[in-house]
Amino acid sequence: MKTLRTRHACHVSSRVQRLDPRQESRCSLALVMLLGLATLSVMATTQTLSAQDTKTFPIYSQR
Numbered sequence: 001m002k003t004l005r006t007r008h009a010c011h012v013s014s015r016v017q018r019l020d021p022r023q024e025s026r027c028s029l030a031l032v033m034l035l036g037l038a039t040l041s042v043m044a045t046t047q048t049l050s051a052q053d054t055k056t057f058p059i060y061s062q063r
Contacts, residue, residue: 019027
């Protein structure tokens with residue numbers, strides 16, 4: 001039974017489609033650029049929100 005599992009695992013792994021090195025580097029570059037863009041977006045949003053927080057004054061209820 002153990003040999004059947006080994007054969008099956010090898011058969012499945014041989015069917016996995018690999019990207020060629022150029023496509024892999026393009027995908028990696030695209031991923032890095034998207035992560036950088038997301039990071040810049042979060043930083044800009046945080047900076048904008050923190051700048052707005054300093055301009056507002058807390059409102060206290062008059063009880």
